[in-house]
Amino acid sequence: MTSTAETAKGSRKRAANSNRGSKPGERRGGRQKGTPNKATKDIREFAREYTRQALETLVQIATEGESEAARVSAANAILDRAYGKPSQSIDHQSSDGSMSPKQWTDLFRDAHDPR
Numbered sequence: 001m002t003s004t005a006e007t008a009k010g011s012r013k014r015a016a017n018s019n020r021g022s023k024p025g026e027r028r029g030g031r032q033k034g035t036p037n038k039a040t041k042d043i044r045e046f047a048r049e050y051t052r053q054a055l056e057t058l059v060q061i062a063t064e065g066e067s068e069a070a071r072v073s074a075a076n077a078i079l080d081r082a083y084g085k086p087s088q089s090i091d092h093q094s095s096d097g098s099m100s101p102k103q104w105t106d107l108f109r110d111a112h113d114p115r
Contacts, residue, residue, distance in 0.1 A: 055081070 022028050031037065036044075061074035099107070 055078070058074045058078050062071050062078060065071040065074060
């Protein structure tokens with residue numbers, strides 16, 4: 001006969017070796033990627049009914065807004081909708097400008113290469 005400790009130990013091994021659960025990166029169930037939920041779809045359809053009014057309001061604020069900040073913000077919103085948001089540039093120099101990306105890569109590789 002086995003003791004209680006041996007029985008508990010044996011059942012833990014079986015549980016640890018079972019093929020349950022998702023593997024890293026594995027999706028199970030739910031919506032497919034890119035499929036919006038119904039609430040989001042309904043809200044978008046509702047909002048699109050007011051696109052022209054919203055754009056006309058932005059144009060009015062951009063041309064007649066009381067503050068410069070409001071006019072600039074409205075103008076940016078119009079341009080973003082017309083042409084998309086501009087991509088963000090990345091500075092490829094070290095903070096003090098002393099090293100290029102290649103120099104950083106070479107330094108990192110040399111420090112971690114066990115040759």
